[in-house]
Amino acid sequence: MQQMIRHLGKKFWTSFMDVVPILVVIVFFQVLVIQKPFPNLAESLFGLLLVISGLFVFMLGLETALFPIGEKMAGQFAQKGSGAWVIFFGFALGFSTTIAEPALTVIAKKAGELAVQGHAIQADSLERFVFWLRITIAGSVGMAGAMGVFRIIKGWSLVHFIVAGYALIVVVTTAAPREIIGIAYDAGGITTSTITVPLITALGVGLASSIRGRNPVIDGFGIIALASLTPILFVLIFGIVVYGVGA
Amino acid sequence: MTGYLELIVESFSGTIRDVLPIIIVLGFFQAVAIRKPLPHMKRIILGMGLVIVGLAIFLVGLEKCIFPIGKAMANQLSSPAILAEGDPILKAALENGHQPGPGIYLWAIVFAFCIGFSTTMAEPSLIAVALKASEISTGAISPLGLRVAVALGVAVGVGLGAFRIVMGIPLEYFIIGGYIFLMAQTYFAPKFIVPLAYDSGGVTTSTVTVPLVVALGIGLAANVPGRSPLIDGFGLIAFASLFPIISVLGYAMIGAYIAKRKSAKSQGTEE
Numbered sequence: 001m002q003q004m005i006r007h008l009g010k011k012f013w014t015s016f017m018d019v020v021p022i023l024v025v026i027v028f029f030q031v032l033v034i035q036k037p038f039p040n041l042a043e044s045l046f047g048l049l050l051v052i053s054g055l056f057v058f059m060l061g062l063e064t065a066l067f068p069i070g071e072k073m074a075g076q077f078a079q080k081g082s083g084a085w086v087i088f089f090g091f092a093l094g095f096s097t098t099i100a101e102p103a104l105t106v107i108a109k110k111a112g113e114l115a116v117q118g119h120a121i122q123a124d125s126l127e128r129f130v131f132w133l134r135i136t137i138a139g140s141v142g143m144a145g146a147m148g149v150f151r152i153i154k155g156w157s158l159v160h161f162i163v164a165g166y167a168l169i170v171v172v173t174t175a176a177p178r179e180i181i182g183i184a185y186d187a188g189g190i191t192t193s194t195i196t197v198p199l200i201t202a203l204g205v206g207l208a209s210s211i212r213g214r215n216p217v218i219d220g221f222g223i224i225a226l227a228s229l230t231p232i233l234f235v236l237i238f239g240i241v242v243y244g245v246g247a
Numbered sequence: 248m249t250g251y252l253e254l255i256v257e258s259f260s261g262t263i264r265d266v267l268p269i270i271i272v273l274g275f276f277q278a279v280a281i282r283k284p285l286p287h288m289k290r291i292i293l294g295m296g297l298v299i300v301g302l303a304i305f306l307v308g309l310e311k312c313i314f315p316i317g318k319a320m321a322n323q324l325s326s327p328a329i330l331a332e333g334d335p336i337l338k339a340a341l342e343n344g345h346q347p348g349p350g351i352y353l354w355a356i357v358f359a360f361c362i363g364f365s366t367t368m369a370e371p372s373l374i375a376v377a378l379k380a381s382e383i384s385t386g387a388i389s390p391l392g393l394r395v396a397v398a399l400g401v402a403v404g405v406g407l408g409a410f411r412i413v414m415g416i417p418l419e420y421f422i423i424g425g426y427i428f429l430m431a432q433t434y435f436a437p438k439f440i441v442p443l444a445y446d447s448g449g450v451t452t453s454t455v456t457v458p459l460v461v462a463l464g465i466g467l468a469a470n471v472p473g474r475s476p477l478i479d480g481f482g483l484i485a486f487a488s489l490f491p492i493i494s495v496l497g498y499a500m501i502g503a504y505i506a507k508r509k510s511a512k513s514q515g516t517e518e
Contacts, residue, residue, distance in 0.1 A: 018374065021365035021398075022313060028361070029320055033354050039319070046251075047312020051369075054305025057297050058371055065294025067379070069273065069285065076281045085280040092276070096268035102261075103457065158442045159433060166426050173419060182418055185485030192449045194302060195266060197372035201379050201446070209383070216383040217439050224376075225445030228488055 015056040019048065062198055070202025078210035083153050086207065087146045093203075094145030094227060097196045099138035104187075108133045111183045118179050120243045129242065136238045137187050140230035145200070147230075148223030152207045155214055158222040165229045172236045180239025188232040192224055200224060254311065259303040266299055305371070306454065314458055317362055321463040324355040325470040352471065356409045359463055363405030363487065366455040367398035373450050380443055388443070392498065397447045400494030404486035405460055411482070412467045412474060418482040425489045432496050440499035448492040460487055 030038055038044065077086045098104060112130045115121045121129050151161065173181060205220035214220075277285065285291055323329050330351050367373060377390035411421060433441060464483040468476040 018369045021368045022362075025358075025361040025365045026313075026316055026320070029324075029354075029358055030316075033358075034320065034323055044312045044316060047308045047310075050304050050308030051312060052308075054301050054303070054308055055369065055371060057301030058305055059301070059374070061294045061297030061299075061301055062371075062375055063294070065291050065298055066375070068287070068294070069291060072285050073273070073276070073281070076283060076285075080281060082280065085276070089272070089276050089280070092272045093269070096272050097265075100265060100268045102265075157438075158445065159438075162433065162441075162445060163430060166430065170423055170426060173423065182482045182485070185418070185422060185482060188449070188485065188488060192372070193265060194372045194454045195269060195298065197450055198375035198379075199269065201376050205379055205383055215439075217380075217388075218442060220383065221380075221442035221446045223446075224449040225442060228445075228449035 011059060012052075012056050015052050015059060018055060019052050023048065058194075066195065066198040067202045070199045071206040074203050074206025075210050078207065083150075086153070087149050090145035090147075090149035090203075090223070091142040092145075093142075093196070093200065095138045095142030097193060098141040099134060101193060104134060104137055105130075107183060107186060108137070111180065114179045114183075115242065118177075118243075120177070120179070133235070133238060136234050137231045140234040141227050144226035144230040145223060148200075148204065148226045149207065151222065151226075152204060152214065152219050153211065155211075155219060158225065161222075161226060162229065165226075165233065169229070169233050169236065172233060172240070176236040176239050177243035180235065180243065184232050184235035184239065187235045188228040192227055197224060200227075251307070251311070254307045255303060258307045258310070259299070262299050262303045262306070266295070270295075302371075302454075309455060309458075313366075313455075314462070317459045318462045318466065320358060321355065321362075321466045322470070324358050325352060325467050327470065327472075352409075352413045352467075355467060356406055356413070359409035360402045360406035362459060362463070363456070364398045364402035366459055367401040367451055367491075368394060370451060370455050372454075373397060373447070376443075376446060376450050384439075393443075393447070393495065396495045396498035397451055397491040400447075400491030401451050401456065401487045403494070404488075404490030405463070405483055407490070408460075408464065408483040408486035409467055411486075412464060412479050413471055415474060415479065418485070422482075422485060422489065425493070429489070429493055429496075432493060432500075435500065436496040437499050437503045440496060444492050444495035444499070447495050448488040451487055451491050456487060457484060460484060 030036070073089075074086075077089070108130045111133055112121075112126045115129055116123050116126055147161070151158065176184070200223050201221070204223045205216045208214040208216040208218075208220035277283075373394055374390075377388075377393045380388045380393060381390040407421065411418065436444070460483045464479075465476045468474040468479040
């Protein structure tokens with residue numbers, strides 16, 4: 001019992017230390033640069049306590065659920081020897097978690113409004129634009145999941161995918177309309193959520209560990225890398241389709 | 248106090264909504280493809296509960312404490328009224344839409360750098376990836392070292408992004424230049440780090456960093472004369488995912504270089 005309390009105490013301390021840098025930055029700027037007293041200090045301190053406790057509880061769940069689920073499922077898939085199912089699983093996980101992402105809806109709406117302002121689309125087709133943009137982004141993350149799993153099974157080097165992917169992005173960027181470029185590059189960043197990342201990481205590493213001849217460090221990572229690459233590419237292409245080449 | 252309770256309940260249902268598609272997909276594949284239950288089901292359900300509760304509390308804390316402070320600070324550090332306090336000439340210039348150069352926005356840029364670093368250090372998904380990386384490399388990749396490398400990359404990215412907004416340089420130049428540099432670096436970096444480095448780029452931009460960084464970018468673009476929040480406000484996230492890849496590759500390259508020199512030295516003494 002005592003050991004468990006000590007263990008938990010240590011974890012809580014770790015979570016506290018994770019938040020300390022934020023604290024330092026805020027105090028430094030408030031006291032030395034802005035030089036004004038803290039507005040609602042009590043509320044901020046309480047909020048900070050919530051951040052630390054939340055992180056602490058999340059980390060406990062990470063090790064009892066998210067990591068084991070990813071690892072065990074990877075093991076079970078490998079045991080069944082069904083490559084097609086795992087690839088499909090990678091797609092489903094990527095697509096479903098992205099389509100439900102609130103940040104995606106926000107960005108898609110903003111992009112739609114920009115397109116209406118720029119007279120690229122009619123105001124009444126705004127909803128259709130937003131819908132298809134979301135499908136494009138979620139579909140490209142799903143594709144990244146499927147491709148990432150396929151790559152691990154085949155043992156191909158990630159570098160080829162990355163070099164080809166970014167080379168394509170650079171080429172397509174030159175033909176893409178200005179209004180979509182910022183959004184496209186941001187879309188690459190918003191597609192990976194706090195719950196999906198540990199799950200996908202554990203799945204990739206688990207797959208690479210259960211397939212003979214794969215090295216978990218080299219082969220296990222990389223799904224998230226692809227998931228931040230494909231949305232950029234496909235949103236740029238989406239922009240070219242909607243706005244027209246070089247508009 | 249009741250306000251908090253409401254917020255927690257709201258955040259809780261939001262988190263469940265996020266988790267729901269994952270649970271459905273997991274359940275479907277477990278039932279249809281694997282057709283075997285997961286071992287230690289009770290433990291896993293308990294852990295999933297912890298994940299949801301923890302994330303919900305974490306988000307409420309962010310929303311109530313860190314985001315408002317961060318946004319207020321970003322606004323104060325770039326607002327014309329405060330920057331030009333006691334300087335009527337500068338104030339008039341700013342109000343007339345004149346751009347006085349990056350000098351007066353120095354603190355805003357430094358703040359962008361610092362907040363990029365510190366929020367990345369608290370990013371839960373990065374902590375998770377760092378733990379996993381250290382576990383499978385049997386400690387060869389230090390979790391703290393990786394996180395510091397990523398956080399420095401985000402800091403440079405967000406700081407440079409803020410500078411770009413102030414100066415009004417088009418995003419494409421930085422991005423294309425950055426990616427070309429990255430390609431060259433990928434070629435020379437130790438091969439084992441490449442997938443992890445590219446993963447770190449995607450990991451950095453989730454719960455903590457994105458809202459703050461977006462607010463910072465839009466605030467800056469709204470306050471700096473001659474910038475439009477719609478066109479210039481975007482792009483900080485792209486920077487925040489590009490530069491950590493560079494810094495993690497750099498971290499591994501420096502590590503490899505030091506190891507090489509050490510082994511060369513020890514060989515030299517043996518001779």
